[in-house]
Amino acid sequence: MxxxxxxxxxxxxxxxxxxxxxxxxxxxxxxxxxxxxxxxxxxxxxxxxxxxxxxxxxxxxxxxxxxxxxxxxxxxxxxxxAVLMPQRDQLLPWLDALGNAALPLRLQGVGKAQARERAHALLREVGLAGFERAKVYELSGGMRQRVAFARTLLAGAPxxxxxxxxxxxxxxxxxxxxxxxxxxxxxxxxxxxxxxxxxxxxxxxxxxxxxxxxxxxxxxxxxxxxxxxxxxxxxxxxxxxxxxxxxxxxxxxxxxxxxxxxxxxxx
Amino acid sequence: MLAALLFLLLLGAWELYARAGNVDDFILPAPTEVGRALYDDRGLLWDNLLVTAQEVVLGLALALVVGAALAIALHFSPLLRRAVYPLLVGSQAIPIVTVAPLLVVWFGYGILPKLVIVALVCFFPIVVTTLDGLRSVEPEQHKLLRTLGASRWQAFRWAEAPAALPAALSGAKIAVAVGGIAAVFAEYAGSEDGLGHLLLQAIPQLETPRAWAAVVVLAALAVCCFALLALAERRLAPWAHRRKDPIP
Missing domain, CATH: 3.40.50.300 (P-loop containing nucleotide triphosphate hydrolases)
Structure with missing residues (x-):
């Protein structure tokens, strides 16, 4: 998987x-x-x-x-x-959880649909199934850190x-x-x-x-x-x-x- | 609710003063007189409102486009910012009222000088708030984006531009309050219609209730524009109305 x-x-x-x-x-x-x-x-x-x-x-x-x-x-x-995960999550409030996790892929030129699909699978991995469309301000602090971590992982850096x-x-x-x-x-x-x-x-x-x-x-x-x-x-x-x-x-x-x-x- | 109560109270006092004090209508018409003028002259007011509304809306749109573009340019070039920003602030001291007739000389009696004047008055708050919005992205955010491989353009596209959007609309909300006044001055300087033109004609003709009715319509226009911008802000930037840091 x-x-x-x-x-x-x-x-x-x-x-x-x-x-x-x-x-x-x-x-x-x-x-x-x-x-x-x-x-x-x-x-x-x-x-x-x-x-x-x-x-x-x-x-x-x-x-x-x-x-x-x-x-x-x-x-x-x-x-x-190396990719940085800062203390304060620095999620972009204008994107939903999925969009934030998918951000590194989008920055690498991956198309929106494909980037979101990959982020979708990873959000499930980090225990955020069902929260993909949630706005950043609707997430708890712990959830936000999980999204931030998913974003860090998807950057694909070692x-x-x-x-x-x-x-x-x-x-x-x-x-x-x-x-x-x-x-x-x-x-x-x-x-x-x-x-x-x-x-x-x-x-x-x-x-x-x-x-x-x-x-x-x-x-x-x-x-x-x-x-x-x-x-x-x-x-x-x-x-x-x-x-x-x-x-x-x-x-x-x-x-x-x-x-x-x-x-x-x-x- | 309280505002409405206070408004009615003031209106009542005005009515009482105008009637009991036996003040002539052309000096201070009672609110009911203004109300009657609003009704009697509704066709006239409506036609002229359309003209002024067009000037305000298009002028504000022009100010938004020019203001946002200028803010972006200033944001990207510190050199430009140092060179242009002080001039921009200084330009706000120019009394537009006195410049308006010049613009009429340059651009004629059509809508163009009005748009220019409205835009001149409106664009400054838009530049200031948009620039602040662009610069509100935290250094930490920029660092993060850099490690994610974002180019300068991508940092603008993903972080700075969305951050500046509600700020630009806030600037437009500030601007629209004075936009109506700018349109009236522009019409004073030379026009054939519009609420300013109506005011200019009604006052010397001692049609004071009609002049006041025009002012009421003008105020209603400003309130409508403000409400529309607030609505746009809510729809386009819903995040700007939320708390930034909910409790973990």
Whole structure:
């Protein structure tokens, strides 16, 4: 079923362990502020890498570098084509759910009927059957994030950059979407960079958790998570990873490692 | 509801003052006199309304086309924006009333100078609101569209143009209120018909009730145009009337 749903993923695949995202000693400054300082980070094909850090640790900057929206001041960024999923869904209110999901196809020149047909199948996949014609303002926050994720998937890029995708949601919806994302990624595996300041979210979803220090953003810890997904938030390893990440954040001076504040962060 | 009550109250006071104060009709006709003029002169008012309505509607349409095109040009070219925007703002200080006779000299007695004057008065709010609409697309949205592979044109087509549509119509709603006045001035400057022409003739002839009747018709025209634009906005841009961020 997944085969006719997924957009063709581009490019030859040399090997499963080939890094699809590779940042080497990346530094990015904005005037007097150093957002990222010598950050080295790799993501293998279909690996889910969570990047955690307090506000001001340059997490969003990191994603924009990977997406090619910014260039590093020093170091190198090499990445397969990456699509951004911003914290605020940025759905277009003049399109219905289907139209929003189909947007990347339309931008690639796919005809309206065909684009909507493919988006239709994917919306069913992400649990939005029956809401295809719903206006954006008729959808709940969780549904909107699902549409936004469907849109991200349909772009057909091998790398997904998720910037606090569940940051604006309540805890219950967020937990629900964690399970949902795990399922969807099992069916449609992609390389994922997940930026969050929720350490538990990172431990539940990621294969590897990268901890950034605030201003300047430096990698202060990298923690692998071995337990296969789906993993409950109460799993021993999740709890342990969460604790280690929080320790690393505290040591780095992160003031709000486990905080679940919904606010965005600059840069 | 309250507005209607207040309106009736004011109307009553006016009626009372005009009758009890024994004021001459040509100074201040009572509302009932105006009402009678509305009825007696209905044919005359209707014919002239059609002329003025045509000027207002076509002038506003012209303003929308020119205003939106200019806003798009200013949006796409920062250089043009820096060069033209101040001039545009300055141009609004030109008293159109005094320019109107010149336009009649240039364009004659037909509908053309009227359209130009109505459009001149109406296009400024349209340019301002349309430009704001085009620029209301968030930087985050632009970033997202870029990663989805959108070209500059596609960003305009999918995000900026739809965002600007309700804004342009809002500008037109502001403009239509003064559009009627512009049409009257244009007719004052030289015309053979229209509500402005009717006013121009009725006042020196001391047909004050008829003049007031023309004003009432003019007001009704503005209200109708406004309501039509509001309706168009609702139909064309229903999203603009919804809350942007429902609770998750």
């Amino acid at each position: 997944a085969t006719d749903l997924e957009a063709p993923v581009e490019g030859p695949r040399p090997g499963a362990d080939e890094a699809e995202v590779e940042l080497l000693g990346v530094t990015r400054t904005f005037g007097p502020v150093t957002a990222l300082d010598g950050v080295t980070l790799r993501a293998a094909r279909h690996e889910v890498v969570a990047v955690v850090g307090a506000s001001g640790s340059g997490k969003s900057t990191l994603l924009e570098l990977v997406c090619g929206l910014q260039a590093p001041d020093a170091g190198s960024v090499r990445a397969a084509r 790398v997904l950059c998720l910037d606090e995708p569940f940051g604006a949601l309540d805890a219950i919806t967020r937990a629900e979407l964690h399970g949902w994302l795990t399922e969807v990624l099992a069916r449609e595996p992609r390389t994922v960079l997940l930026v969050t300041h929720d350490v538990e979210e990172a431990a539940v979803l990621a294969d590897r958790v990268v901890v950034l220090s605030p201003r300047p953003g430096r990698v202060v810890a990298e923690i692998a998570v071995e337990t296969p997904r789906p993993r409950p938030a109460t799993a021993d390893e999740v709890v342990a990873v969460r604790a280690r990440a929080l320790e690393a954040l505290a040591a780095a001076g992160g003031e709000a490692g486990g905080a679940r504040e919904a606010g965005g962060e600059p840069g």
